[in-house]
Amino acid sequence: MPEKDPKFEKIVKKIEETPSAKEEGEEILKLSPEEKAEQLWAFWGDYRRKKYETLLEQRKLPREKKKKLDEIEELPELVNLKERISELWQDKRVQTLFKRHLEENLKEREKISPDLKDYHQKEKELEDSEEIYENILRNLFVHRGEEPDEMTQIQIAENSAKIDVFKENLDKTFQENPELASFIQYEKLKDYHQQFEKDGFIWAPSRQELFEKILAHLVLLNKNRPMLLVGETGTGKTRLVRAAVERLTNREAFEIGEEAKSDIRPLLGSASIEKGKTFITYGPLGQALTGKKTSLDKKSDGGGIFYMDEMNGYPPDALRSLIKQVSGRAPGEKITFAAWRGIWENVAEKSGIIGAANLPSEKHPDRSELPVEIVRELVSLEVDYPEQTEKNPELYEMMLAALMDKNGRTRLKEGELEPDWQEKVEPRTKEKTEELNPDSKSGGTLWRFANLVGEIQKSYKGQENVLSPAKGDASYLQRAVLDPGIVLSWLREYRVSRLRKGEPLKQFLQEKFKDWSGQKTYPREDRDLLKTFFSTYDLPIEGPDTKKSDVKDEKIWSEKEIGFLSPRVPRPKEEIEAPKPVSKITFLEDGTEIEYQPVENPEELIVEGREINFVGKTSAGEILLEDKETKTAKIIREKEFENTRRESYVEKTKKNLGNLKSEDLGRKIEQIIDYLVDSVPRKEQRKYREKIEREIKYLSEEERIDFILEYLTHS
Helix, strand or coil, X not given: CCCCCHHHHHHHHHHHCCCCCCCCCHHHHCCCHHHHHHHHHHHHHHHHHHHHHHHHHHHHCCHHHCCCHHHHHCCHHHHHHHHHHHHHHCCHHHHHHHHHHHHHHHHHHHHXXXXXXXXXXXXXXXXXXXXXXXXXXXXXXXXXXXXXXXXXXXHHHHHHHHHXXXXXXXXXXXXXXXXXXXXXXXXXXXXXXXXXXXHCCCCCHHHHHHHHHHHHHHHHHCCCCCEEEECCCCCCHHHHHHHHHHHHHCCCCECCCHHHHHCCHHHHCEXXXXXXXXXXXXXHHHHHHHCCCECCCCCCCCCXXXXXXXXXXXXXXXXHXXXXXXXXXXXXXXXXXXXXXXXXXXXXXXXXEEEEECCCCXXXXXXXXXXXXXXXXCEEEECCCCCCCCCCCHHHHHHHHHHXXXXXXXCCCECCCCCCEEEEECCCCCEEEEEECCCCCCCCHHHHHHHXXXXXXXXXXXXXXXXXXXXXXXXXXXXXXXXXXXXXXXXXXXXXXXXXXXXXXXXXXXXXXXXXXXXXXXXXXHHHHXXXXXXXXXXXXXXXXXXXXXXXXXXXXXXXXXXXXXXXXXXXXXXXXXXXXXXXXXXXXXXXXXXXXXXXXXXXXXXXXXXXXXXXXXXXXXXEEEECCCCEEEEECHXXXXXXXXXXXXXHHHHHHXXXXXXXXXXXXXXXXXXXXXXXXXXXXXXXXXXXXXXXXXXXXXXXXXXXXXXXXXC
């Protein structure tokens, strides 16, 4: 028996020590052993996490209020989890599956532990540099009325260069080590899940890049000008602004509802009277600009960023006046508006305005324009949908994160998640690897769903999509689009309520598609086109194929396997071993059997008038010559073989010269001279050639043949 991992034994011992449990609900009893083992993982993860969180909370309490460890164990929530764990643990098949999976997972992680530790160390250096860089920019944002000094500029340049180098090195490590990359990707997906559950927003690569552009605009490039985010419906402009503002200013963005857009004045403020005193109560825009709730406040709290969603929906004249008034104002400068009734305030240090708009286009001419003089004052940034490609499958990764639980587990079955990979051999390196199957119907439910959503978004934007080759301009949707917010909310609903009941993901999505695509607000052309999109990705909402299942088998996904689900992770490469040459058997003249490795094309020789073939080499590397007539073999050494080859050449030449016509003889003699010249050192070749040519110059044809043959024999 192999020695057990002590970490493995410790975890199993803890589970075995849980008390007897009460009878579990019918839903868990109906599960397969694999599903129960996955459920056991979930309960065990919940138990550890909740106990750890409780212990952290206890540390903050005064000594007299702290609970003892055994009292913590008796908390109702932990007792309930222990009972559930114990109930599942009684099933021997579940226990065996859990132990096996736990041991495999620990071994996989232990194998790459040193590399992962090194990667985390480099990642920490990157995060430290990014934090320093962001802190510098936050400080500059607050003091953007002043030019940064030389030291600050050097710090910005230094940290920016460091960040680029760290990212390049981390990416190189990621690409060079697929197994390590799978664990890194798994941890990234867990982080995405936590972001999604906490803020409803995921800092995917494209969103991080947009944040950096927003930061650079507000701080370095166009310091005091309002910013406008433009993009199609559902690209996530509002979620991005909220997340970016909180990250930059450590407070939420100032916002208003749709009903408040008809009049900008209340957003700035309105007159109030209290105890005979008249003052201004600032609206959300006024508070963002001044950092005050009323004009009576003596001190500003720094203000904040006001977010104007659907900026082109505000009254044009009032919007024009507002933007012209605030554009270019640095913190500390005086500002006033008619609504403030002559009160002047200093522009707050963290104030700013970010707007968003779906501007009119050839496809959407009905949308409101922004006046040219307003656009001139704004800095625009385009926001697109998260990418869904093999190199950057952001949308798929966000979906995976939405389906994870708090412990980083996913309970979906094989056939419901994974892309379809095909074996591929690199012609240059002769390495075996994998490539994605491009068929739209290939892969698991979630992979096809991610690709489907990506193509629907392309169609809505009027870009070439999977249906364009067949339908041309008829492949473009007019009003219907699936945005990431809707999609992730669906998947969260599935994880929380439907997955536990055993409902397949495909069935759930088909139900959602049917309800969503059947909305009467969408034109008939859109509804029909959506049905074609769904069928193209084998997710039909009509016909007999709606009942076809994607599930292949029960599956307990390891951390490594979850990481490998993303095509971002490089596929492992395997060198293809050259096929070992097939050995053959022949016999020596005395009848001894000899094994040898044959050559591809046996070389024909003539020795003492007999035809002999060079057929291969023995295991000791000796040359094996086989008589063509008797089929018996002879073993000779490499040096002797070279002499045999020379003798064979002479014999073949003698035979050929005698059969040559006069016009061909001269050409053949020249070839023989070339052969003779090549046999001497390079320095001597010129003199050697001249010597031979002098000696045969005045000889007859017959004399030339004799002379050349003599040279060949003794050369």
